[in-house]
Amino acid sequence: MNIVAELFVVTFKIMWSLVLAGAKWFVRPREKSVGGQVCVVTGAGSGLGRLFALEFARRRATLVLWDINKEGNEETADMVREIYRKLSPSEESSGIAQELPLFQPKVYAYVCDVSKRESVYSTAEKVRRDVGNIDMLINNAGVVSGHHLLECPDELIERTMMVNCHAHFWTTKAFLPAMLELNHGHIVTVASSLGLFTTAGVEDYCASKFGAIGFHESLSHELKAADKDGIKMTLVCPFLVDTDMFKGCKIRKEMAPFFPPLKPEYCVQQAMRAILTDQPMICTPRVMYMVTFMKTVLPFDATVCMYRFIGADKCMYPFLAQRKESTNNNESKTGI
Amino acid sequence: MMELKVLGCAMLFPLQIFVCVLRAAVRLLTRQKRRDMGADVVLITGGGRGIGRHLAKEFAKQGAKKVILWGRTEKCLKETCDEISLTGTECYYFVCDVGNREEVYQQAKVLREKVGDVTVLVNNAAVVHGKSLMDSDDDALLKTQHINTLGQFWTTKAFLPRMLELRNGHVVCINSILSLSSIPGAIDYCMSKASSYAFMESLTLGLLDCPGVGCTTILPFHTDTEMFQGMRLRFPKLFPPLNPEMVAQRTVDAVRTDTAFVVLPWTMHFLVILKSLLPQSALEEIHKFSGSYTCMKTFKGRT
Ligand SMILES: NC(=O)c1ccc[n+]([C@@H]2O[C@H](COP(=O)([O-])OP(=O)(O)OC[C@H]3O[C@@H](n4cnc5c(N)ncnc54)[C@H](OP(=O)(O)O)[C@@H]3O)[C@@H](O)[C@H]2O)c1
Numbered sequence: 001m002n003i004v005a006e007l008f009v010v011t012f013k014i015m016w017s018l019v020l021a022g023a024k025w026f027v028r029p030r031e032k033s034v035g036g037q038v039c040v041v042t043g044a045g046s047g048l049g050r051l052f053a054l055e056f057a058r059r060r061a062t063l064v065l066w067d068i069n070k071e072g073n074e075e076t077a078d079m080v081r082e083i084y085r086k087l088s089p090s091e092e093s094s095g096i097a098q099e100l101p102l103f104q105p106k107v108y109a110y111v112c113d114v115s116k117r118e119s120v121y122s123t124a125e126k127v128r129r130d131v132g133n134i135d136m137l138i139n140n141a142g143v144v145s146g147h148h149l150l151e152c153p154d155e156l157i158e159r160t161m162m163v164n165c166h167a168h169f170w171t172t173k174a175f176l177p178a179m180l181e182l183n184h185g186h187i188v189t190v191a192s193s194l195g196l197f198t199t200a201g202v203e204d205y206c207a208s209k210f211g212a213i214g215f216h217e218s219l220s221h222e223l224k225a226a227d228k229d230g231i232k233m234t235l236v237c238p239f240l241v242d243t244d245m246f247k248g249c250k251i252r253k254e255m256a257p258f259f260p261p262l263k264p265e266y267c268v269q270q271a272m273r274a275i276l277t278d279q280p281m282i283c284t285p286r287v288m289y290m291v292t293f294m295k296t297v298l299p300f301d302a303t304v305c306m307y308r309f310i311g312a313d314k315c316m317y318p319f320l321a322q323r324k325e326s327t328n329n330n331e332s333k334t335g336i
Numbered sequence: 337m338m339e340l341k342v343l344g345c346a347m348l349f350p351l352q353i354f355v356c357v358l359r360a361a362v363r364l365l366t367r368q369k370r371r372d373m374g375a376d377v378v379l380i381t382g383g384g385r386g387i388g389r390h391l392a393k394e395f396a397k398q399g400a401k402k403v404i405l406w407g408r409t410e411k412c413l414k415e416t417c418d419e420i421s422l423t424g425t426e427c428y429y430f431v432c433d434v435g436n437r438e439e440v441y442q443q444a445k446v447l448r449e450k451v452g453d454v455t456v457l458v459n460n461a462a463v464v465h466g467k468s469l470m471d472s473d474d475d476a477l478l479k480t481q482h483i484n485t486l487g488q489f490w491t492t493k494a495f496l497p498r499m500l501e502l503r504n505g506h507v508v509c510i511n512s513i514l515s516l517s518s519i520p521g522a523i524d525y526c527m528s529k530a531s532s533y534a535f536m537e538s539l540t541l542g543l544l545d546c547p548g549v550g551c552t553t554i555l556p557f558h559t560d561t562e563m564f565q566g567m568r569l570r571f572p573k574l575f576p577p578l579n580p581e582m583v584a585q586r587t588v589d590a591v592r593t594d595t596a597f598v599v600l601p602w603t604m605h606f607l608v609i610l611k612s613l614l615p616q617s618a619l620e621e622i623h624k625f626s627g628s629y630t631c632m633k634t635f636k637g638r639t
């Protein structure tokens with residue numbers, strides 16, 4: 001094709017996608033149904049992973065829960081069963097259900113350390129045998145070392161990278177081939193806003209989350225280049241969430257009301273909406289898009305100025321100090 | 337009272353930003369003070385070939401006291417070392433695989449005993465596997481991570497404490513523009529470089545109030561070395577591969593002027609800005625048009 005014509009077409013397509021993106025502000029796209037689909041959630045034993053599992057359960061998806069922590073995982077599985085139980089009567093009372101064979105979603109819980117390649121591959125094999133093909137993969141398991149770089153034991157740095165970053169290789173490689181074959185599936189990466197900009201003191205966590213986003217983006221381009229339009233990808237970037245993960249993290253006192261820690265339920269609801277409408281990326285709260293944009297246009301000094309104004313550059317220091325104290329008191333859970 | 341303070345801060349904030357932007361612009365136009373390299377001991381990882389080699393020569397040319405090279409292949413390290421020694425700069429080389437933690441710490445100790453304290457650390461060693469996720473071998477994926485990202489953690493942990501003690505030092509990372517804008521077909525590289533970018537940014541923020549210790553990250557576009565051999569861009573006239581000598585010059589200059597981030601060529605800023613603005617589908621069209629979806633098909637790497 002003539003290059004000028006092609007340029008013209010591309011410009012038009014870009015305009016069109018801008019229009020479509022704008023239109024989404026006014027007309028909310030319909031959420032897709034996940035009823036009967038199989039979702040794998042990693043790190044489902046607590047926090048966001050558990051909430052994701054519950055949300056999917058409410059939508060009648062079959063759930064496969066992975067976590068390194070057996071009790072937490074079983075607890076989540078029980079909560080999911082509870083939800084399933086509440087769901088079924090409502091369908092029985094409606095007339096349609098009698099005619100259709102009632103689909104009863106099920107929950108499967110596996111103990112799996114996602115940082116270990118063999119563990120992921122063997123558990124994935126079990127899932128294939130017990131459940132069959134999967135439709136959704138939620139890569140959510142994450143850890144944080146909570147030490148300054150120079151004080152951090154090397155094993156913890158490696159662990160952070162392995163769980164938050166390298167695990168995506170293994171889980172995705174385990175399930176992607178089947179998805180590619182059917183040209184159907186959905187891969188969700190739970191990263192963090194620290195995957196879009198950084199803050200001092202948590203080098204390893206930032207590195208792992210940036211890596212996860214790099215992986216996600218490269219993979220989504222890969223799928224696009226291979227014309228596998230049926231496989232969707234969603235990147236979830238929550239700001240600080242009110243779980244135990246970053247307890248103690250503080251931004252500047254005066255700015256805190258503008259950037260409150262997210263309620264985990266809210267964060268997951270927003271993420272679910274994005275996932276079910278096949279949105280490629282979601283940052284919660286929205287102001288994070290702004291911060292990310294500012295970061296790309298401003299020179300570095302000005303970015304630093306902005307971070308300092310918000311108090312974001314050193315916000316992890318209280319968290320690190322708290323972690324250190326609790327390590328000294330032998331309460332640390334970093335050893336898992 | 338507190339409200340007043342917040343209001344004051346909020347009013348001042350745009351002004352502050354404006355001043356920062358202005359200062360950055362002025363810095364572009366005027367000549368500024370440059371660090372004197374006369375007392376510096378420079379360590380370059382992967383200094384045997386490619387950009388690393390040019391970096392070594394450039395540091396020597398700008399008057400570094402000692403240059404040290406790390407790498408896995410003794411032959412090319414020796415060649416580079418000889419070449420630099422000829423110009424009169426003290427040069428040493430050690431065989432060290434930065435992907436191996438124990439080896440890094442051990443060689444760092446050897447280095448400290450034999451040569452002295454390193455004041456400029458250049459993390460340049462990197463590999464690229466250059467395949468799509470499903471075609472890649474598991475071990476190859478991990479190897480890239482270990483060299484490109486974790487290697488940098490270990491070298492920094494080995495040398496930064498002493499720099500902080502001396503209140504004199506500089507950590508440099510040769511990153512890549514792919515860290516900010518991924519392409520398909522090099523998933524291992526994009527991921528590891530993104531990690532390495534975040535590491536540097538976080539470190540830079542952390543070292544802001546450490547006098548005498550600075551950071552520099554260079555984000556070059558495709559450079560004319562063996563690394564991405566065979567990669568074919570769609571518009572080579574518009575975006576010609578960079579010259580490694582130029583990258584080296586700009587790197588050394590950035591170190592001397594204590595500049596935190598350098599994007600080469602500067603036009604790549606637009607790509608980064610576009611990426612943060614446009615929806616994914618628009619970005620995909622741009623990628624498709626610019627040929628980045630097909631450029632890795634002809635890639636013949638060496639790993
Ligand atoms: N070329 C490009 O298009 C391009 C673009 C953007 C950024 N960059 C970046 O620029 C830097 C240098 O690239 P280049 O083009 O000079 O690549 P190159 O020619 O392939 O050189 C890489 C160097 O790293 C060394 N190295 C690799 N693995 C190592 C390990 N495990 N331990 C120690 N040394 C190791 C290699 O030496 P041995 O094999 O002897 O160990 C070699 O000297 C890299 O960080 C790269 O990511 C390159």
Ligand SMILES: NC(=O)c1ccc[n+]([C@@H]2O[C@H](COP(=O)([O-])OP(=O)(O)OC[C@H]3O[C@@H](n4cnc5c(N)ncnc54)[C@H](O)[C@@H]3O)[C@@H](O)[C@H]2O)c1
Binds near residue numbers: 044046190242245246
């Ligand atoms: N909490 C926050 O402030 C915050 C902010 C942004 C992003 N995130 C991200 O959201 C995700 C979930 O965070 P959370 O707050 O629910 O954390 P959490 O600590 O409550 O939950 C993490 C879960 O992952 C599991 N896990 C840890 N290592 C594992 C391994 N190797 N294999 C399998 N499972 C493992 C843990 O057992 C736990 O159940 C993480 O990826 C985190 O990085 C959290």
